[in-house]
Amino acid sequence: MEVFLQQLINGITLGSIYGLIAIGYTMVFGIIGMVNFAHGDVFMVAAFVALVAFLILTTWLGISSIAVALFIVLIVAMLFTSLVNWIIERLAYRPLRGSFRLAPLISAIGMSIFLSNFVQVSQGPRNKAIPPMVQGDFVLVTHNDYAVTLSFKQLIIWGVTAVLLVCFWYLVARTRLGRAQRACEQDQRMAALVGVNVDQTISLTFVIAAALAAVAGTMYLMYYGVVSFSDGFVPGVKAFTAAVLGGIGSLPGAVIGGLLIGLIETMWSAYFSIDYKDVAAFSVLAITLIFLPQGLFGRPDVEKV
Template sequence: MENFLQQLINGITLGSIYGLIAIGYTMVFGIIGMVNFAHGDVFMVSAFIALIIFLALTQLLGVSSIYVAIFIVLLASMLLTSLWNWTIERVAYRPLRGSFRLAPLISAIGMSIFLMNFVQAVQGPRNKPLPPMFNEVIHVTSGGAFDVTLAYKQIIIVAVTAVLLAGFWYLVQKTPLGRAQRAVEQDRRMAALLGIDVDRTVSITFVMGAALAAVAGTLYLVNYGVVSFSDGFTPGVKAFTAAVLGGIGSIPGAVLGGLMIGLIETLWAAYVSNDYKNVAAFSVLIIVLIFMPSGLLGKPEVEKV
C-alpha cells in the first residue's frame, strides 16, 4: 500500500508536467487545427533557458535566495520562450496557413529537428545538471517497510499546474481574448468579418502555449535536476498523447490526460515493467479512442456545411 501511494504521488507530479505541455498542443490545435510538433522542443529550449538564467543569477550575480532566483527564472523563461515561439509562428507557420494541410505539419517537424540540433550544437550533447534544490520532504508515512515521502518540489509542481489550469480556463471562457479565440476556432473567415484580428489571435495563442511550456520546462528542470537536447521529443510526444486522450481542444482534458499518462507510466513501471511503460500509455490511448473518438472531455467535431 505504501508503494502504491508513493507511485501515486510520483505519477501526479509527472502528469502535471505533461498536462502543462499538453495545454499548448490543445490550444494551437483548437485555434488553427494544426499539430505543432515543435512544441516539445520549445519546452526543451525553455528548460535550457531556465538553466542558463539560474546559473547566471546564482553564480555570476550572487543571488543567494533560491526562491527569488526561481521566481526570476520563471518570469524570464516565460518571456524569452514566448518570444521564441512567436518568432516560430511568424516565420515557419503563418506563411503556410493558406497552403495545403500537410505544409504546416511538415514545417513543424522541420522546426522540431532544427531546434533539437541547434541546442545540441550550442550546448553540446551531454546532460546539463542543475544544483540540487527543494530537496526537503514530508514523511507521509514512516516506520514501516517503505517510507512514503512528499517532496516540496512535488507540491510546487502540482500547485502551479492547478493555478495555471484555473487561470487559463478563465481566460479562454470569460475574457474578450478567449471569446476571440473561440470565434477563430469555430470559423476564421467569419471571425475576420466580425472584426477579429485572426493573425493577432493566433500569435497570442502561440505565446500562451509557449509560456506554459516554459513553466513546464522550469518545473521539469527543478524536479529532475538535469536537461539534455533530446529531452523535448519524448515529453512532447507524451504531452500530445495526453492532449488527444483528454480530448484535444479541451484545456481541462489536456491536464486530465497528462495526469492519466503520468499515473499509467509510474504505476506500470513500479508493478509490471519499466521497459514497457510507454507501450502501456499508448495502449490506453488506443483503447479510449476506440470507444471515445473525441477523447475523455473532447466534443465531437461538427462538420460545417
C-alpha cells in the first residue's frame, strides 16, 4: 500500500511532465495534422537552455534564492524555446504546408536528428549533472519503516503544471487567439475567409507548444538534476503516446493521457520490471491505436469516399 501510494505520487509527477509535452503534440496535430517529431528534442533543448540559465544565475550572478532563480529560469527557457520552435516552423514546416503528406514528417525527423546532434556538438556528449536545486520533503505516512514522501520538487512540479494548465485553458477557451486556433483546426480556408490570419495562428500554436515543452524541460532538469543530448527521444515518444491515448487533438485528453502514461510507467517499474518500463509505454501506444484509435476523448475518424 505504501509502495503504491509512493508510486502514485511519483507517477503523477512524471505524468505532469509528459502531459505538458503531450499538449504540444496534440495542438500541432490538431491544427496542421502533422506529427511534430522534433517536439521531444525541443523539450530537450529547453532543458539545456534552463541548465545554462540556471548556471548563469547561481554561479555568475550568485542568486541564492531558489524560488527567484527557478522563476527566472522558467521564463528564460520559455522565451528561448519559443523562439527556437517559431524558427523551426518557419524554416522546416511552413514551406511544406499543403504539400505531400510524408514531407513534413520526414522534415520533422530530420529536424529531430539535427537538434539532438546540435546539442551534442555544441555542449558535448556527456551527461550534465547539477547539484539538487530544491531539497527536503514532507513525510506523509510512515508504516513499517517505509515512509511515503512528497518532496518539495514534486510539489513544485504539481503546482507549476496546474497553474500553467489553467492559464493555457484560459488562453484556448477564452481569448481571441484561442478562438482563431480552434477555427483553424476545423477549417483553415473558412477561418481565412472570416479574417483569421492562419499563418500567424499556426506560428503561435508552435510557440505555445514550445513554451509548455520548456516548462516540462525545466521541471525535468529540476526533478532529475541531469540532462543529456539524447534525452529528447524517449520522453517525446511517451508524450506522443499520451496524446494518442487521450485522443489526439483533444487538449484535456493530452493531460489525462500524460498522467495515465506516467502512472503506468511508475507502477510497471515498481511491480514488474524496470528494464521493460519503456516496453510498457510503447505497448500501451500500440494497443490504444489498434483497439481505440480515437483515444479516450478524441473524435472518431470518419472515412469519406
